[in-house]
Amino acid sequence: MTTKTGTSFNLFFWFHILITILAWLGPFICDWRLMLISYSIVVLQFLIFKECFVNRKHAMDEDEDATLYSFVFEKFGWQPNKKKLKTFIRRYAYILLAGITIVWQLVLGHRVEWF
Numbered sequence: 001m002t003t004k005t006g007t008s009f010n011l012f013f014w015f016h017i018l019i020t021i022l023a024w025l026g027p028f029i030c031d032w033r034l035m036l037i038s039y040s041i042v043v044l045q046f047l048i049f050k051e052c053f054v055n056r057k058h059a060m061d062e063d064e065d066a067t068l069y070s071f072v073f074e075k076f077g078w079q080p081n082k083k084k085l086k087t088f089i090r091r092y093a094y095i096l097l098a099g100i101t102i103v104w105q106l107v108l109g110h111r112v113e114w115f
Contacts, residue, residue: 023094029114039095
């Protein structure tokens with residue numbers, strides 16, 4: 001199935017949804033070392049290649065500042081400013097999540113039991 005924006009609801013789309021949810025829940029369920037490595041890989045991908053590799057696998061065109069986030073928000077009826085959202089996600093979100101991870105686990109001492 002393909003949407004009008006070209007995004008295909010294939011296995012990679014659902015994988016992308018899963019890893020995005022894990023990125024936001026990760027500070028609370030995964031060890032800080034794993035999360036910092038994961039966030040670093042994502043940030044380096046954006047810095048070096050200027051794109052998300054998983055977007056390509058489910059036919060999302062980034063030329064119009066589309067991201068998985070903007071696509072999902074639009075499906076729920078909210079029309080975000082795609083350029084600002086993409087900038088926030090690519091420049092700040094994963095650094096913010098890394099900070100949350102460090103504060104939650106190392107500063108506040110919450111121990112994770114899963115990974």
